[in-house]
Amino acid sequence: MFDILFRNAKVIDGTGNPWFYGDVGVEGGTVAAVLPPGSTARARRVEDVDGKALCPGFVDGHSHSELPLLAGEIMDCKIMQGVTTENLGLDGMSLAPIKDGDKADWKKHLSGLAGTLDVPWTWNSFAEYLDCLQAAKPPLNVSSYVGLGTVRLSVMGMTDRPAEGHEIRAMRDLVARCMDEGARGISAGLIYPPSRYQSLEETVAVAKAAAAHGGIYDVHMRNEADAIAESVEEVIAISERSGIPAMITHFKIRGKKNWGRSAALIRRIDEARAAGIDVTMAQYPYTAGSTFLHVVIPPWYHSRGVDGLLRALREERGAIKHDLD
Ligand SMILES: [Zn+2]
Known part of the structure; x- marks a missing residue:
């Protein structure tokens, strides 16, 4: 029965x-x-x-629903489409681990994407964050990556300089701990500060820690337009050198003059796979995109934090316009 x-x-x-x-x-x-x-x-x-x-429930592998889930929303927008699992912490930006002193700025920094729902951030570690999610009784299954931008923020703040040896070791240890505490991998958003300040060497070193714990590397590429071929090569190199399975998140090509380049890029990924490098891609089924407006402002204006950026927008408008051009 x-x-x-x-x-x-x-x-x-x-x-x-x-x-x-x-x-x-x-x-x-x-x-x-x-x-x-x-x-x-x-x-x-x-x-x-x-x-x-x-059919089985759909997995939304690239979700930014952190705050609505923590706020106890019923998520009917997802459930009525058949989504029964959401994966969070994309594009290098998770809500944990986070130090108390970084919370106010990180909240503001993420608000263009995560929204501004007023949820108390009572956690620091990744484990505490998952406990908070569970306590909010999400109406669907939830998993999360740990964002490499979040990890870099914890270790180095918003600075745009290259990481030093001891900082790379600290990021590696933090990623290893988050993986132990339940993260299913690492994510990077190589157009988003501070994730975009990561060099190839830094990412390879940190990715090794996630790979050792069975994690994957989910990456919003450094460039999805004219420099997309170089960006695909960067992902392949990270996977090859660290041994981590890499997934290109929302694979797309922007800019009319780049239309038609997908065939060659997909061939390149097939080639890498044939050579034993575990690179895959995900795609959404529509031809639009959305992101933070602040991403159009050159990265060096982000290295002083959100308040620094807002001040620059007031006091250095000429320079910002010049750099945008
Ligand atoms: Zn995203």
Whole structure:
């Protein structure tokens, strides 16, 4: 006797198999059996779904829902689309680990993407952050990367200079600890300060710590327009030199003059894979993009923090306009 039996479903099992008609029995909240249609199995509740598609929940692998989840929102915008798992901490920016002194600035820095929901940030470590998420009783499954920008902020602040040996070691140790505490990998946002100040050497060294813990490297590339080929090479080099599986997040190419270059880039990724380098890509199914407006301001204006940036916008407008050009 099942708890629920879905009858006459068009079953799409998520493995890549062709769909088929069938009945699906659920017991204790998990799929207990997939049966040929018209089964005589009994259940406490029977739902005749009349040929509608029945499939596992979708995973939103690139989500920025941190604050709504912490605020206890019901997330019907995701659930009604069939999303049952959200993965957070993308583009080099997670909400943990974070020191008390960095919270106010980081909140402001992220607000263009994360929103401004007023949630108390009571955590410091990644483990404490996951506990807060759990306590907020999210209505779907949640996992998170630890952002390399967040890690760099903890160790070096917003400075744009290269990391020194002891700082790289500190970032490596912090990543290792976050992985132990439940992060599923690291993310980078190589257009977003402070993640964008990371050199290849720095990233390789830190990525090794995540790789040793079974993590992956999910990366918003340094350039998604004219310099996209160089950016793909950077990702391949990071994966090759650190041994971490790398995933290019929201793979796209911006700028009309770059239209048509995707074939060559996908070929390059196939080539790297054939050579044993674990590089993959993810893509969203529409032709728009969105990001912080502050990303159009050259990175050297971000190295003094949000208040420094706001001051520069008031006092150094001429220089900023010049640098934008
Ligand atoms: Zn993103």
